[in-house]
Amino acid sequence: MARSPAAAARLEAVAAANRLHADLDLRRRVTEGQGFVDVFEAIGDLDIPLVFKPLDSALGLCLPAPLRGIMVTTRRGLHIQRFTAAHELGHDTLGHEGSVDQEILERGPNSPTDGRDLHEVAAEAFAAEFLLPRWLYRHHIQAQGWTLAHDLRRPETIYQLSLRMVASYEATCWGLLSHQILPYEQVRELSRVKLGDLKVGLGEGHKPRDSWADVWKVTERDHGATLVGNPDDLLRIELDESPSSGQRWGVEALGDQDWELLADRSQFQTSPVLYGAPSRRVVVARPLHGGLGRVALNERQPWATGLPNAPSFEIAIALQGPEQPGLSRIDRQRLGLNQ
Ligand SMILES: [Zn+2]
Known part of the structure; x- marks a missing residue:
């Protein structure tokens, strides 16, 4: 059966996104680094000018060569800004003429195509593949030890997966379908x-x-990770500890690190009751200021503080929210400008 023009446009766009991953060595950079595709950095790597403006009438636009440039609105959240930038990068990479985009679907290969401009269909497929490639799903699923049969059927898991890929929950769901990780019925659910x-x-x-x-x-599996989100995001930390041997996580340190402790409890295994078994410390905290920072906790024994081998837990925090008018944060950093 002949391929429909929309299917052909998508295939070409997905191949172009994969080529760009290879050209920029993104798979290695992402899986060894922050765990998400930094599209703003990639646009900078390609020497395409990128600027953010408070656009009301469009999410983003791109100017064709020889002017060449991408503009993204500051009126939307970080996930939409990222998808918009990837969509415009798709128009550029695929050699389309300039484009002004008022609405962008995040479903990529699962978007409806009836009567739609093939360039738009292609740019959407490019954006979905560029930001959410199959190898990125696999990276996080393996790092977290999530199972297909159990964990990936739970919305909680998919939600946490989406945060780690710095993508919307919905876009993450549709990627599960396009990469054939889960069947349609489950993804729709x-x-x-x-x-x-x-x-x-x-x-x-x-x-x-x-x-x-x-x-x-x-x-524990997130030790060393960087969380990229919004200044108002909450943090739930779950770590094993052995209270029977006096070992407790020093969660009071959160206060010194500019976090407000909202909840702190220990979750014990109840069936069967195992005396002396490790319990799960569950802490919920709110950042007082957002922005850049870190969370560093140590497990303490009351009689031996500062043991060199005491378990520690540390994550970097980048809760800066959407990009602001002007250059992207990564471009400012490259140019040595203050954020
Ligand atoms: Zn477009």
């Missing part, structure tokens, strides 16, 4: 979930001040 209830559960009854802000759940 997952994509219908309302995130509000999930956030309240993760926050132990507390929720972010802004409805679009997120609740991160981090564990």
Whole structure:
């Protein structure tokens, strides 16, 4: 059967995104680095001018060569800014004429195509593949030890996966389908979930001040990671500890690191009750200022503080929210300008 023009346009766009990953060595950079595709950095690597402006009438636009440049609105959240930039990068990479985009679908190969401009279909497929390639899903699924049969069927897991890839929950769901990680029925089910209830559960009854802000759940497996999100995001930390031997995580340190402690409890295994078994320390905290920082915790024994081999947990925090008018943060950093 002959391929439809839309299917052919998508295939070409996906191949172009994969070529660009290879040209920029992104797979290695991402999996050994921050764990998400930094599209703003990639645009800078390609020497394409990128600027953010408070556009009301469009999410983004791109100027064709010889002018060449990408503009993205500051009126939307970071996930949409990233998808818009990747979409415009798609128009540029695929050699399309200039484009002004008012609406962008994040579904990539799963977007409806009836009567749609093939350039738009291609740019959407490019953006989805560029930001959310199959290898990025595999990287996080393996790093977290998530299983296909159990964990990936739970919206909680997909939500945490989306945060680590710095993408929306919905875009993450559709990537599961286009990469054939989960079947359509399951993805549709997952994509219908309302995130509000999930956030309240993760926050132990507390929720972010802004409805679009997120609740991160981090564990031992996230040691060394960088969280990229919004200044109002909440942090839920779950770590094993052995209270029976006096070992407790020094969560008071969060206060010195500019976090407000909202909840702190220990979760014990109840069936069967195992005396002396490790328990799970669950802490929920709110950043007082957002921005850049880190969370560093040590497990302490009351009689031997500062043991060299005491378990420690550390993550970097980049809760800066959407890009602001002007150059991207990464471009400012490269130019040595203050953020
Ligand atoms: Zn477009």
